Amino acid sequence: MTRPLRLGMVGGGEGAYIGNIHRLAARLDGHWQIVAGAFDADPERGRAFALSQGIDPARAYGTWQELVEAEGAREDRVDAVAICTPNFTHYPIAKGLIEAGFDVICEKPLTATLEDAVALEALARDSGRFVGVTYTYSGYPMVHEARVRIAQGKLGAVRTVQVEYPLEWMSKPIEQDGNAQAAWRTDPVRNGRGGSIGDIGTHAYHLAGFVTGLTLESLTADLATFVPGRALDDNAHVMMRYQGGARGLLWSSQVAIGNSNGVRLRVFGDKGALQWFQEQPNELIWTPLDGRVQIIKRGADDLSEDAKARSRTPPGHPEGYLEAFANLYAGFAEAIRARTEGRQPGIVGQNLPLAKDGLKGVAFVEAVVDSHQAENQPWIKPIEV
Amino acid sequence: MTRPLRLGMVGGGEGAYIGNIHRLAARLDGHWQIVAGAFDADPERGRAFALSQGIDPARAYGTWQELVEAEGAREDRVDAVAICTPNFTHYPIAKGLIEAGFDVICEKPLTATLEDAVALEALARDSGRFVGVTYTYSGYPMVHEARVRIAQGKLGAVRTVQVEYPLEWMSKPIEQDGNAQAAWRTDPVRNGRGGSIGDIGTHAYHLAGFVTGLTLESLTADLATFVPGRALDDNAHVMMRYQGGARGLLWSSQVAIGNSNGVRLRVFGDKGALQWFQEQPNELIWTPLDGRVQIIKRGADDLSEDAKARSRTPPGHPEGYLEAFANLYAGFAEAIRARTEGRQPGIVGQNLPLAKDGLKGVAFVEAVVDSHQAENQPWIKPIEV
Amino acid sequence: MTRPLRLGMVGGGEGAYIGNIHRLAARLDGHWQIVAGAFDADPERGRAFALSQGIDPARAYGTWQELVEAEGAREDRVDAVAICTPNFTHYPIAKGLIEAGFDVICEKPLTATLEDAVALEALARDSGRFVGVTYTYSGYPMVHEARVRIAQGKLGAVRTVQVEYPLEWMSKPIEQDGNAQAAWRTDPVRNGRGGSIGDIGTHAYHLAGFVTGLTLESLTADLATFVPGRALDDNAHVMMRYQGGARGLLWSSQVAIGNSNGVRLRVFGDKGALQWFQEQPNELIWTPLDGRVQIIKRGADDLSEDAKARSRTPPGHPEGYLEAFANLYAGFAEAIRARTEGRQPGIVGQNLPLAKDGLKGVAFVEAVVDSHQAENQPWIKPIEV
Amino acid sequence: MTRPLRLGMVGGGEGAYIGNIHRLAARLDGHWQIVAGAFDADPERGRAFALSQGIDPARAYGTWQELVEAEGAREDRVDAVAICTPNFTHYPIAKGLIEAGFDVICEKPLTATLEDAVALEALARDSGRFVGVTYTYSGYPMVHEARVRIAQGKLGAVRTVQVEYPLEWMSKPIEQDGNAQAAWRTDPVRNGRGGSIGDIGTHAYHLAGFVTGLTLESLTADLATFVPGRALDDNAHVMMRYQGGARGLLWSSQVAIGNSNGVRLRVFGDKGALQWFQEQPNELIWTPLDGRVQIIKRGADDLSEDAKARSRTPPGHPEGYLEAFANLYAGFAEAIRARTEGRQPGIVGQNLPLAKDGLKGVAFVEAVVDSHQAENQPWIKPIEV
Ligand SMILES: NC(=O)c1ccc[n+]([C@@H]2O[C@H](COP(=O)([O-])OP(=O)(O)OC[C@H]3O[C@@H](n4cnc5c(N)ncnc54)[C@H](O)[C@@H]3O)[C@@H](O)[C@H]2O)c1
Ligand SMILES: NC(=O)c1ccc[n+]([C@@H]2O[C@H](COP(=O)([O-])OP(=O)(O)OC[C@H]3O[C@@H](n4cnc5c(N)ncnc54)[C@H](O)[C@@H]3O)[C@@H](O)[C@H]2O)c1
Ligand SMILES: NC(=O)c1ccc[n+]([C@@H]2O[C@H](COP(=O)([O-])OP(=O)(O)OC[C@H]3O[C@@H](n4cnc5c(N)ncnc54)[C@H](O)[C@@H]3O)[C@@H](O)[C@H]2O)c1
Ligand SMILES: NC(=O)c1ccc[n+]([C@@H]2O[C@H](COP(=O)([O-])OP(=O)(O)OC[C@H]3O[C@@H](n4cnc5c(N)ncnc54)[C@H](O)[C@@H]3O)[C@@H](O)[C@H]2O)c1
Incomplete structure (x- = not known):
């Protein structure tokens, strides 16, 4: 085992x-050690929190700028920094980090504006820095299994993709009741133009593209704001056309009572169909044309190497959200090590969500909002990425 | 028990x-006796089939015109006639029957063209004849339970409705392989302009409106034809806006591998949400705002009278498709008897799908196809019904 | 179509x-017409009820003895009589009917005592009369599918059978609150010695044997009575050994809160396993050794003829409890017609639950209660049938 | 955050x-650092493996005896040692560690023989060393939720407990094919007298007792060995009587095709019932008497503190097996720290499986095998613990 990578936050x-x-x-797989952080908008709170996490006081920073400066000066500087702040801060922070030579793990959406996203993606490309984007759902082993099966042609030509991400937690105006997470998510400045579509629609959009390999051609969208006083959409319907003729339907909602985290993907091809539901992530439902509905279980012997490499326990021993997230972190570690060591990354270091995927997501949100706001919601082509 | 009604077909x-x-x-509930029929496009086959069903040879007709004439002349003439032929024949047959004074039970879609639907609905209204339309899914007790709960305000204001009807049986070009049912369904003349949207989208559309009580304001649609050589859509995506601000998303598909008859309805209000899945029709999934997901079981003591009156067995003793269909037949019998007896119909004779609902369905299909075919799929208002 | 058979009740x-x-x-399939009945313990109520059902007043009897006499004298006498009374009356009524030459459809358990069951089975055998027993669950098409697959060797040698029948409706002492059904079921005289084990354990026991074809060798049982004041068991645990070495576990309960009608059967062989749950009766869960869990759907093309012949609708169009019951009635009609016509019964007239199966059920209950009541619950061999 | 504890293995x-x-x-929660180990029966392999795990070569031991000696001599000696070896070695290793003053985390079953278990439990008690036993399923938050709800009386008096642990992986004689895990599990010397009942029945038994708080009074059991050539049971049926009158049914199997890790617990009281299924561990199914089936979700606001303290993610973000296991490790850390700091342990340090629970499990297995082997399987009382 090579040394754990050093992570800042x-x-x-x-x-x-x-x-x-x-x-x-x-932490889960031992690839990373969290050694530094500027954890809070409030420097004092941030430093106190760092100490509560067992961080060396010298590396408990008040601001990300301090972190950049101080870590930059250390021999044992952090290998990468994870950005876990509200959307509108991603760009300046990521820019600062990249320019200082750090690899970056950035939360989604990549940025709050398309302009920022374009700039950040270009910067990532030009700098050669690693910029991973935590599209969580692409960390699930059975999502990789789905991706591989489609790439192998097991579904034939994809016909239609139904993807949805319903949530219930913002069914009431909790942003007016002091809920921190809801507060910035309903503020166009801190969140960006897309409400539910930016917050979770981006996950759904990425998931559909990640699994099918399809490229969006155009879309038309209908946004709604159901909770009184809210400035952004909390429910979005999108019809999509992919290059090559496949169609897609995307629904995101923050007001879908009964849905805790209902990410669901269904892909229908001319030879078979796949279904995956995030709340039962260890199963992939597979139906071949003229065949029976079957359950493909995580951990089974006949899975792809891609799924196996992202699995830690046998079938029936459920893995979940944290393991999926850990797969991203394992992948980021592998990608960074491979670059350092001048070799091709192993399987978990491949098919990772990167800056380009982040930009695609922001471009999608932009197109959705544009379509909705234009007279009579025309079909819109997102910018090419 | 009053005498069973006499049914022709x-x-x-x-x-x-x-x-x-x-x-x-x-047959199930004993309200009807099937005593006459013109069962087939081929008169000879039709008569032979009638005999195989134990029909009196004198009432085994070769054509519907014969049936109209001969039954019209009998003392014990049929009380109503069920039309179970392909779409394009519904109008002439129903017209002939109504003009001869028969009550009619007509399959959906009401007609193959909007013109015919408008005419038939007007005729039904003017003639005073009973015209029931077999929107099967509105026969399910738990669909009535959902309807009642929403009408009672248990969900509060409806925000969004997700309804879908995926099927797999036409995933291959079976219409080219001699499948009779697929053959006329893929022929614009015999089926009408809407493929999957006309065949099953109408069910989904009716179900959503029936349960929520909402009136469609406008829609935009994207149709696709995936099976090569097919003349009509086999997959349809529709975004809907209802009067009052609720939104809807509708998906119908004939190429959704893995889906036998996947009618699914989800309704989200500001006070709660309901979910119903036709393949597990004895359950209604209910979640109150800030509460737990709960299973409301058919047959339970606390159901509405509307649901109880449409239920024959206790909870856990599954009822299904035939029982739902039988509820429509029980309702049609009750409505006809009530009219004859000059009284208000009892509960099963209320909330039945009638000619007007049939017309709404055809108007919906028309608007969907118009939206799709127009440049850049504008939002379309269906004709007012 | 031959004439419908005439049913008395x-x-x-x-x-x-x-x-x-x-x-x-x-009624469902049109094989039977209900034309006569002695419907109630109270002759007056029985006659009034008959009229409410549209029965000819001349055939609305006050007692089963009247029915036997009057129907025996008619040209158009009933073809068979269904016995739907509490357990302890089955024997005298069935005896009376058989001796008068009627075919009989008898509810389970066949009788309230083993003595009666032995006598009735012998009488059935000797008289040549048809005696069907309504073990409802053997009417389900997917139960037949399971039976056929096991008979074909798809599971290999059966190793263990887990069967359960939990119900919740008697969780409280409702028999003390005027519930008619609970009243006689908790009375040893009217119900027999076995409480839950006699009422529903018999179903579970029959189902397991019906599907696997296994013969019980011995059992040991533990009965419990949880509701205070109840005279019979309301919860039963039974361990079983089948001839040839397979094992079984049976649980019946009338106090299993949350279970409406939770009949569940699981069979494990050395080549595969099957699972069937009555509340989702259209599916059979099948797993081959080293293979995937698969859903076999009622109505699918690759089902056995036995399952197809008992199915009326395509996959995804749920059939349920009434359809299963109707399959028994279709089978009884076929068996009776075949005997009359001197031919082998067609497929639905085969594999029917008959008097012998009824006797086996009563013998099972007897052995369970004997095992429980004996010191230290020894393993008991039921009488050979 | 206090310093992470040092773990040896x-x-x-x-x-x-x-x-x-x-x-x-x-690793997951950062409470432990793995710093030493004697990882393998083969000293060379063990040392090499230690290095691959990033262990300091000085602490990569060839045998557990070396570990005891060398760690005992260090200032920064390990705080506890986890025993992850086959059953028969647990006792000598645990004894050695305890006598050398180490806290111990021991795999289940505690030992391979009852004699060893009695001795080890006594040693643990007398020495004051911490001895945790990794009954994995008691680490799940929703299992704690169930425990708390029962303790609070929400179910009323428990009537019957159905617990099962079916597995499929030993359906074939894989022990003859070089499968290391199966090899020792089918060897009475290395595994102990109970096959499936010792390996997984102990989990089920512990889970039932842990959740209900009930004490076993007596049992009767039926063991079977289905795979030819196997020396121990691979399927076990057990009927149980708890003190106070509740009943239990336990099934463990290593040959239940289709079951990956099907731990399932159902508890029925006189006021309600709970159901938990390990393969969907984030949900607890709860039904109050006369109420509806409800889904209690991990992470929900209204859960007990016990469940919340063992949960890391919001509802809908699945946690699984590793998180449950991590809850045990978090609990062990808390218990050890609390002892060191001379305070009461916090909530995660309570209700942990300890040596006494380990002994109870071995006593259960002993009673099961005794009951099975005795003539006519009498009811057996396990030794009192
Ligand atoms: N991948 C996923 O599934 C997922 C899930 C949730 C959130 N997110 C994303 O993660 C990000 C954070 O969301 P959240 O819900 O955790 O938000 P949050 O409001 O809970 O947390 C934001 C944190 O950032 C800190 N912060 C704000 N500005 C800062 C600054 N300038 N310097 C240092 N710290 C600062 C805040 O003090 C707070 O601790 C968002 O971009 C969101 O979209 C992603
Ligand atoms: N309610 C539902 O869920 C549902 C389901 C399936 C079909 N349908 C509707 O039922 C209708 C029939 O569909 P189907 O699948 O049963 O079609 P089908 O092709 O199986 O049957 C049509 C029948 O009509 C007969 N027929 C055709 N023209 C006739 C004529 N002029 N006179 C007498 N008989 C004639 C044919 O010989 C045939 O027996 C369609 O309108 C369809 O949309 C409704
Ligand atoms: N197959 C199944 O799944 C199933 C389900 C429920 C009941 N059963 C069986 O059906 C039988 C009846 O049960 P139930 O729950 O319907 O009982 P119930 O108490 O609801 O009905 C019994 C009926 O029999 C009538 N009756 C009683 N004695 C009579 C007599 N001497 N002559 C005429 N009528 C008489 C009563 O008046 C009443 O109408 C029982 O044997 C029961 O075990 C079977
Ligand atoms: N908690 C649970 O759910 C759970 C699950 C599986 C196994 N277990 C228990 O864990 C234990 C191990 O099971 P497993 O399936 O991992 O077995 P395994 O055969 O996979 O691994 C055993 C390991 O112990 C090593 N070992 C054996 N003797 C040793 C010795 N004297 N010194 C050092 N190392 C030695 C072996 O080399 C091997 O690495 C068993 O007691 C088993 O019952 C518990």
Whole structure:
């Protein structure tokens, strides 16, 4: 085992949501050690939190700028920094980190505006820095299994893709009740133009493209804001056309009572169909044309190498969200090590969500909002990425 | 028990699909006796089939015109006639029957063209004849339970409706292989302009409106034909806006491998959400805002009278498709008897799908196809019904 | 179509449970017409109920003895009589009917005592009369599919059978609250010695034997009575050994909160396993050794003829409890017609539950109660049938 | 955050199953660092494996005896040692460790013989050393939720408990084909007298007792060996009586095709019932008397503190087997720290499986095998613990 990589973190302080997930995921396989952080918008709180996490006080920073400066000066500087802050800060922070020579793990959506996303993706490309984007659902082994099976032609030509991401937690105006996560998510400045579509629609859009390998050609969208006083959409319907003729239907919602985290993907080809539901992630439902519905279980012997490499336990011993997230972290570690060692990354270091995928997501959101806002919702082509 | 009503039938001969379902459904509760029929496009086959069904040879007709004439002359003439023929024949047959004074039970879609639908609905209205339309899914007790709960305000204001009807049986060009049911369904003349949207999208559309009580305001649609050589859509995506602001998403498909008869309805309000899946029709999934997902079981003590009146067995003793169909037949019998007896119909004779609902369905299909065919799929308002 | 058979009924009057199911089931396929009955323990109520069902007043009998006498004297006498009364009356009524030359359809358990069961089975055998027993669950098409697959060797040698029948409706002492069905079921005289084991354990026991073809060798049992004041078991655990070495585990309960009608059968062989759950009866879960879990759907093309012959609708169009019951009635009609016509019965007239199966069930209950009551619950061999 | 505890490991080398799970679980929350180990029966392989895990070569031991000696001599000696070896070695290794003053985390079953278990439990008690036993399923948050709800009286008096643990992986004689895990599990010397009942029945038995708080009074059992040539049972049926009158049914199997890891627990009280299925561990199915089936989701706001403290992600973001295992490791860390710091352990350090629970499990297996082997399987009382 080579030495664990050193991870720094921006955001993810006390009471924050996703930062803690990053820490759990980074730790699981032993590829990463969390050694530094600017964990909070409030420098004081951020430093205190760092100490509570067992971080060396010298590396408990008040701001990401401090982190950039101080880590840049260390021999044992962090190998990469995870950005776990609200959307509108991703760009400046990522830019600062990349320009200082750090590899970056950035939360989705890549940025709050298309302009920023274009700039960041270009910067990533030009700098040669690693920029991974945590599209969580692409970390699930059975999502990789689905991807591989489609790539192998087991479904034949894909005809239609139904993808949805319904959530219930914002069914009431909780942003007016002091919920921190909801507050910035309903603020166009901090979140970006797309409400549910930007927050979770991007996950659904990435998942569909990741699994099918299809490229979006155009879309038309209908956004709605159901919770009174909310400035952004909390429900989005999108019809999509992919290059080559496949169709897609995407639904994202923050007001879908009964749905905790209902990411669901269904892909129908001319030779078979696949279905995956995030709340039962260890199963892939597969039906060959003229055949029976079958359950492909994570951990089974006949899975692809791609799925196996992302699995830790035998069938029936459920893995979940943290393991999927850990697969991304394992992949990021592998990609970074491979680059350092001048070799091709192994299987978990392949098919990772990168800056380009992040940009595609932001371009998608932009097209959705444009389509909705234009008179009579015309079909829109997202910018080419 | 009053005497069973006498039922005649047009279509539903040897090898036909839905006619047999009508017979089973009509028999189940003892409200109907099947005593006459013109069962086949081929008069000879039709008469032979009638005999095989134990029909009096004098009432085994070669054509529906014969049936109209001969039954019209009998004392014990049929009380109603069920039309179980391909779409394009519904209008002339129904017209002939109504003009001869018969009550009619007509298969969906009401007609193959909007023109015919408008005319038939007007005729039904003017004639005072009963014209029921067999939107099967509105026969299910738990669909009524959903309808009642929404009408009672248990969901609050409806926000979004996701309805889908995926089927797999036409995933291959079986219409070129001698499949009778697929043959006329893929022929614009015999089927009408809407392929999957006309055949099954109408069911989904009716179901959503029936349960929510919402009126469609406008829609935009994307049709696709995936099976080579097919003249009509076999996959349809529709975004809908209802009066009052609710949104809807509708998907119908004849090429969705793995789906036997996957009618699924989800309704999200601001106080709760309901989900119903036709392949597990005895359950309604209900989640109150801030509450737990719960299973409402058919037959349970706390159901609405509307659901109870359409239920024959206790919870856990599954009822299915035939029982739902039988509920329509029980309802049609009740409506006809109530009219005859000059009284209000009892509960099963209420909330039945009638000619007007049939017309709405055809208007929906028309708007979907218009939207799809127009440049850049604009939002379309269906004609007012 | 040959003429419908004429059915008479004993029991199943106003407010009774299973009698109504018999009537629905008998009607569904048109094989039977209900033309006579002694529907109630109270002659007056019985006659009134008969009229409410549209029965000819001349055939609305006050007692089963009247029915025997009057029907015996008619040219158009009933072809068979269904006995839908509490257990302890089955024997005298069935005896009376058989001796008068009627075919009989008898509810389970066949009788309330082993003595009666032995006598009735012998009488059935000697008289040549048809005696069908309504073990409902053997009417389900997918239960036949399971039976055929095992008979074909698809599971290899059966190793273990897990069968259960949990119900919740008697979780409270409802028999003390005027519930008619619970009242006689908790009375050893009217019900027999076995509480839950006699009422529903017999179903489970029959189902396991019916599907596997295995013969019980011995058993040991533990009965419990949880509801205070109840005279019979309301929960039963049974360990079974079948001839040839297979093992079985049987659980019946009337106090299993959350279970509406949870009949579940799992069979494990050395080449594969099957699972069937009555509340989702259209599916059979099949797993071959070293293979994937698969869903075999009722109505699918590759089912056995036995399953197809008992199916009326395509996959995805759920059939349920009434259809299963109707399959028994279709089978009884076929068996009776075949005997009359001197031919072998067609497929639905085969593999029917008969008096012998009824006797086996009563012998099982006897052995269970004996095992439980004996010191230290020894393993017991039921009498040979 | 206090410093991570230092963990040593015996067993769990290259190709071993459970050791790797321990490492993942120990790492997840950052409570433990794996710093030493004697990972393999083969000293050379063990040392090499240690290096591959990034262990300091000085702490890569060839045998557990070396580990005891060398660690005992270090200032920064390991805080605890996890024993991940086959059953028969648990006792000598645990004894050696405890006598040398180490805290121990021991795999189940505690030992291979009752004698060893009695001795080890006594030693644990007398020495004051911490001895945790990894009954994995008691680490699941929803299992704790079930336990708390029963303790709070939400189910009322428990009536019957159905617990099962079916597995399929030993359906064929894989022990004859070089499968290391199966080899020792089918060897009475290395495994102990109970085959499936010892290997997985102990889990089921512990789970039932853990959740209900009930104490076993007596049992009767039927063991079977289905795979030819196997020396131990691969299928076990057990009927149980708990003190106070509740009943239990336990099934364990290693030959249940289709079951990957089908641990399932159902508990029925007089006020409600709970159901938990390990392959969908984030849900607890709850039905109150006269109420509806409801889904209690891990992460929901209204869960017990016990469940919340063992949960890392919101509802809908599945946690699984590793997280459950990590909860045990978090609990062991808390218990050890609390003892060191002379305080009461926090919530995750309570309700842990300890040596006494391990002994109860071995006593259960002993009673099961005794009951089976005795003439006519009498009811047996396990030794009192
Ligand atoms: N991958 C996923 O599935 C997923 C899930 C949830 C959130 N996210 C993304 O993660 C990001 C964070 O979301 P969240 O829900 O955790 O938000 P949050 O509000 O819970 O946490 C944000 C954290 O960032 C800190 N922060 C804000 N500005 C900062 C700054 N300038 N410097 C340092 N720290 C700063 C805050 O103090 C807080 O600790 C968002 O971009 C969101 O879209 C992704
Ligand atoms: N309610 C539902 O869920 C449902 C399901 C299936 C079909 N349908 C509708 O039922 C109708 C029939 O569909 P199907 O699948 O049973 O078709 P089918 O092709 O199986 O049967 C049509 C029958 O009509 C007969 N027929 C045709 N023209 C006739 C005429 N002029 N006179 C007498 N008989 C004639 C044919 O001989 C045949 O027996 C269609 O309108 C269809 O949309 C409804
Ligand atoms: N096959 C199944 O799944 C199933 C289900 C329920 C009941 N059963 C069986 O059906 C039988 C009836 O059960 P139930 O729940 O319907 O009982 P119930 O109490 O609801 O009905 C019994 C009926 O029999 C009538 N009756 C009683 N004695 C009579 C007599 N001497 N003559 C005429 N009528 C008489 C009563 O008036 C009543 O109408 C029982 O043997 C029961 O075990 C079978
Ligand atoms: N908690 C659970 O759910 C669970 C699951 C599986 C196994 N287990 C238990 O874990 C234990 C191990 O099972 P497994 O399936 O991982 O077995 P395994 O055969 O896969 O691994 C055993 C490991 O122990 C090593 N070993 C054997 N003797 C040793 C010794 N004297 N010194 C050092 N190392 C030695 C072997 O080399 C091997 O690496 C068993 O007691 C088993 O019952 C528990």
